[in-house]
């Protein structure tokens with residue numbers, strides 16, 4: 001590979017390609033370099049629909065655990081997608097995955113939070129009874145966005161109905 005002048009190399013890396021990278025890897029069929037959005041979409045599949053949130057947009061490229069996208073204006077797929085679809089992320093704010101799926105970049109599944117809030121969310125991966133706060137067991141309150149355990153919610157409802165039934169029985173037998 002012959003050396004590229006620094007200026008050409010900088011222009012090439014701006015276009016999303018590196019010296020020595022086969023052109024077609026980084027370009028659309030027309031020969032135009034793929035945009036960041038095209039690169040994201042090319043590496044994305046739809047996940048299982050979540051009952052409250054809908055389907056995750058799963059980035060299938062490298063992940064650590066967040067989807068990584070090299071040579072784009074943001075190194076993480078979910079941050080890049082947010083910037084492209086929703087706009088800039090304020091300095092020292094972070095994106096929290098409401099769906100709990102780190103490779104997902106569906107902006108409806110993300111919310112802008114402070115680092116402290118994000119840490120508090122991250123610490124709560126399971127409910128107090130050990131059920132995972134992710135996947136289909138994760139319930140998102142549509143009003144408040146609060147994360148809750150579906151299994152425990154169902155159990156509370158069952159216990160509540162049992163108590164109501166017991167009350168009705170005791171009134172009948174009084």
Ligand SMILES: [Zn+2]
Pocket residue numbers: 055056057099100101104105106109
């Ligand atoms: Zn998701």
Ligand SMILES: [Zn+2]
Pocket residue numbers: 127128129130131149150151152153
């Ligand atoms: Zn639970």
